Amino acid sequence: MTYLDLIIDLFKNTPRQGPGSTAESLQALALMDLPNEALTIADIGCGSGNATLTLAQNTQSKITAVDLFPEFLDQLKINADKVGLIDQIKTLEASMDQLPFEKNTFDVIWSEGAIYNIGFKKGTKQWRKFLKPKGYLAVSEITWTTNDRPKELNDFWNEAYPEIDTAANKIKVLEENGYRLVGYFYLKPESWIKNYYEPLALEFDAFLQKHDHSEDAKAIVKEQREEIELYKNYQDYYSYGFYVAQKIIKTPS
Numbered sequence: 001m002t003y004l005d006l007i008i009d010l011f012k013n014t015p016r017q018g019p020g021s022t023a024e025s026l027q028a029l030a031l032m033d034l035p036n037e038a039l040t041i042a043d044i045g046c047g048s049g050n051a052t053l054t055l056a057q058n059t060q061s062k063i064t065a066v067d068l069f070p071e072f073l074d075q076l077k078i079n080a081d082k083v084g085l086i087d088q089i090k091t092l093e094a095s096m097d098q099l100p101f102e103k104n105t106f107d108v109i110w111s112e113g114a115i116y117n118i119g120f121k122k123g124t125k126q127w128r129k130f131l132k133p134k135g136y137l138a139v140s141e142i143t144w145t146t147n148d149r150p151k152e153l154n155d156f157w158n159e160a161y162p163e164i165d166t167a168a169n170k171i172k173v174l175e176e177n178g179y180r181l182v183g184y185f186y187l188k189p190e191s192w193i194k195n196y197y198e199p200l201a202l203e204f205d206a207f208l209q210k211h212d213h214s215e216d217a218k219a220i221v222k223e224q225r226e227e228i229e230l231y232k233n234y235q236d237y238y239s240y241g242f243y244v245a246q247k248i249i250k251t252p253s
């Protein structure tokens with residue numbers, strides 16, 4: 001198994017693949033003034049579909065759930081089937097930087113904890129054309145919550161994701177690229193710890209056993225444990241910002 005296959009294997013059974021909560025997905029959804037008709041939604045980097053299912057349950061919509069890895073999409077289909085929502089959801093195995101959509105397709109483009117794979121600036125710019133005029137973009141993205149921070153933390157995140165920034169600068173990117181901000185908020189600590197890190201940590205022992213404590217499996221668990229420790233130590237300085245923005249009709253196209 002490659003390193004990537006191992007990572008997928010660790011994450012595919014967790015309830016979600018990144019921080020968040022149903023309440024916060026609904027909080028973001030509530031910021032939108034959506035037409036009272038059947039909506040078309042794309043959930044990009046959907047993982048096993050936690051947010052996809054929340055959207056399906058709480059909107060009259062057809063959702064295209066996109067992920068690069070079929071293992072997550074298969075799990076999403078199982079989860080959707082269990083709760084009777086499969087008819088609303090179509091899965092699509094594709095890379096978020098090469099999406100096969102027509103222009104002006106979606107009322108809403110959703111992406112929780114995934115846009116970093118393409119980069120916030122590139123993603124928000126590239127995906128805009130797939131939104132209908134006045135369509136909404138809802139993305140959560142790692143964000144500094146203060147202007148200053150300890151060096152260890154700064155170094156870690158700048159190495160892991162150089163586009164990490166303050167909300168003010170993230171909002172500026174949206175404003176410079178044809179969106180108007182409708183609202184934003186930070187994810188709560190429990191959305192990191194209770195909803196994401198604790199269920200993930202519960203998988204570590206079984207994962208190591210399943211893979212015979214291989215060097216790669218141990219390295220993956222070590223990396224995850226370090227990220228959890230970092231968050232526990234420095235949670236005052238960063239979170240995911242949840243940004244909801246509307247496509248403005250004028251420039252750029």
Ligand code: SAM
Nearest residue numbers: 016017018045046047067068095096112114117
């Ligand atoms: N949205 C889910 C959630 O909140 O639980 C998953 C978030 S997880 C941190 C990031 C997701 O992006 C993973 O499911 C991963 O497979 C997917 N991903 C990574 N690179 C991608 C790409 N180039 N195109 C589409 N999806 C990608």
